[in-house]
Amino acid sequence: MKRRHDFPALVRHFQIHGELLSVEPYGSGHINDTYCAIFDQSGTPVRYVLQRINHHIFKNPVALMENVERVTSHIGKKLAGAADFGRRVLTLIATRAGRPYHRDEQGNHWRAYHFIEKARSYEAVESTQQAFEAAKAFGHFQKLLADLPAPRLHDTIPDFHHTPKRFGMLETAIAADAANRARWAKAEIEFALRHKSISGVLLEAGLPERVAHNDTKFNNVMLDDTTGEGICVIDLDTVMPGLALYDFGDMVRTATSPAKEDERDLTKVEMQFPMFEALVRGYLASAAAFLTKGEKQQLAFSGKLITFEIGIRFLTDYLAGDTYFKVHREGHNLDRCRTQFKLVESIEQQEGKMNKLVEGL
Ligand code: ADP
Ligand code: GN1
Ligand code: MG
DSSP, X not given: OOOOOOHHHHHTTXXXXXXXXXXXXXXXXXXSEEEEEEEEETTEEEEEEEEEEOTTTSSXXXXXXXXXXXXXHHHHHHXXXXXXXXXXXXXXXXXXXXXXXXXXXXXXXXEEEEOOOSEEOOSSOOOHHHHHHHHHHHHHHHHHHTTOOSSOOOOSSTTTTOHHHHHHHHHHHHHHOTTSOGGGOHHHHHHHHHTGGGTTTTGGGTOOOEEEOSOOOGGGEEEETTTOOEEEEOOOTTOEEEOHHHHHHXXXXXXXXXXXXXXXXXXXXXXOHHHXXXXXXXXXXXXXXXXXXXXXXXXXHHHHHHHHHHHHHXXXXXXXXXXXXXXXXXXXXXXXXXXXXXXXXXXXXXXHHHHHHHHHO
């Protein structure tokens, strides 16, 4: 039986003063459970973010939180003194025991963050300015972490962006057909098999390992309500060693098409060239100085590859019976897979032009 969490007891473990007024589910992530908790602090309502880490997916929440703590404090030190500093990096709230997380009696790991006010994240991109700002913020995030002192961060999910291994998992899921759904996904399976050869390209390109975010979905950056600036990069669970292009690729995946990830009307899914241009310009505005020529050459390709990779992950989960991503309707993962593959096609049609743009900058 699913037991509701005892929020009044839970929040008392964190160094937050005042009386708890309410706790509501918040956001639309596919993995963790996010809540907004409001406290009365001397007559003023103050919001906090409370998150339960999905330990089925993140098998070592303690190591994960060690990463998050190192990353946020490294960035925090660098930005100290900057205008609006407290909104530019996630700030963990320690527990009364002095730890960055609380482990409850059911074995759940919880963390609390200060709420970034006067900013929000968006499910779909609305303007080139937004695309530019998001890419600039993610590039800046990589730049700030380029000199993170040793040791290497923990791999919170090993081989997270190892596309050939992801493809192997898809092949296993097709063969097993555990939910008896392969017959509903024939066209998608065929599409995936036809594109298998692109899987290994980035891994074989000899690109440098960097600290990457690894989940730079457009809704993982908060845009300032007044200025539109990408004020804070959030969702740090997958910050770990990776390629810079995993991040740029995921921006192309989530910020060039005006459609939501689970849009059913595929005519709305399209790689819009002006959005791509804004992403490249925004990313280079903060990352040009450290990117190698080899990385720059693959900016467009990374968009195609990461979109393909997430597409095959959705397809794999559909075939396995929806065991990984949260789903809210029948065929949800298949719908998500379809938007990704449609976007791959759209990128393919414009790849020459996309590469020309990058070469010219
Ligand atoms: P998930 O891993 O489930 O995607 P996120 O960490 O991205 O979880 O949080 C989900 C949503 O909650 C985000 O898209 C964002 O809108 C909001 N959010 C997360 N952290 C904060 C914060 N510190 N301040 C304000 N909003 C936040
Ligand atoms: C998941 O947690 P969220 O919703 O930001 C997933 C990403 C996928 C994304 C697809 C740990 O991200 O890898 O790209 O869904 N995160 C994990 O929307 O698997
Ligand atoms: Mg998120």
